[in-house]
Amino acid sequence: QVQLVESGGGVVQPGRSLRLSCAASGFTFSSYNMHWVRQAPGKGLEWVAVIWYDGSNKYHADSVKGRFTISRDNSKNTLYLQMSGLRAEDTAVYYCARDQEDFDYWGQGALVTVSS
Amino acid sequence: DIQMTQSPSSLSASVGDRVTITCRASQGIRNYLAWFQQKPGKAPKSLIYGASTLQSGVPSKFSGSGSGTDFTLTISSLQPEDFATYYCQQYNSYPYTFGQGTILEIK
Numbered sequence: 001q002v003q004l005v006e007s008g009g010g011v012v013q014p015g016r017s018l019r020l021s022c023a024a025s026g027f028t029f030s031s032y033n034m035h036w037v038r039q040a041p042g043k044g045l046e047w048v049a050v051i052w053y054d055g056s057n058k059y060h061a062d063s064v065k066g067r068f069t070i071s072r073d074n075s076k077n078t079l080y081l082q083m084s085g086l087r088a089e090d091t092a093v094y095y096c097a098r099d100q101e102d103f104d105y106w107g108q109g110a111l112v113t114v115s116s
Numbered sequence: 117d118i119q120m121t122q123s124p125s126s127l128s129a130s131v132g133d134r135v136t137i138t139c140r141a142s143q144g145i146r147n148y149l150a151w152f153q154q155k156p157g158k159a160p161k162s163l164i165y166g167a168s169t170l171q172s173g174v175p176s177k178f179s180g181s182g183s184g185t186d187f188t189l190t191i192s193s194l195q196p197e198d199f200a201t202y203y204c205q206q207y208n209s210y211p212y213t214f215g216q217g218t219i220l221e222i223k
Binding site for chain 2: 035037044045046047050059061062095101102103104105106107108109
């Protein structure tokens with residue numbers, strides 16, 4: 001069955017960096033575009049970034065552009081989100097999601113807390 | 117960016133009721149509209165894509181309609197497990213955007 005498992009979350013100081021991973025299994029990872037979506041505590045969903053199935057195209061939300069970078073390693077069936085210059089407003093649960101027209105499968109989420 | 121506006125922001129209903137949530141896009145998105153259900157502490161779950169196509173395994177009590185800028189999600193015969201937060205999302209163009217959410221509460 002399809003599984004997406006995020007890891008790498010934690011507490012980080014403002015200005016520091018963190019890398020999230022999303023391990024995929026149960027499907028042909030290299031055939032799907034993949035996304036990151038985040039949700040600040042008590043708030044709604046915010047799309048963060050997308051990477052095409054072969055890594056050829058990437059798009060990032062303006063709120064993270066220049067600070068976050070989405071990437072993937074199809075040989076390891078893993079999606080990444082490299083986050084730098086973290087701010088308090090980046091505190092959120094970060095979900096990875098598979099793109100099958102819509103987001104048909106989501107991971108359980110990884111909590112990132114930016115605090116001094 | 118395309119803005120997605122849901123209404124109402126919250127809704128109280130009883131078991132057995134039928135409810136409708138609306139979603140309006142700030143510009144035309146054809147039928148590239150999805151609906152998600154989220155329960156506290158859980159990841160969102162896909163319900164509908166293409167404005168009206170039910171995701172596999174989702175019961176037929178959920179239905180979606182609309183095209184262009186105006187969309188609706190209807191849930192019939194509410195059961196306790198249906199009380200959750202619902203989000204619409206456009207995937208017509210990047211950046212993909214979500215509505216602010218509709219909290220469906222038990223009356």
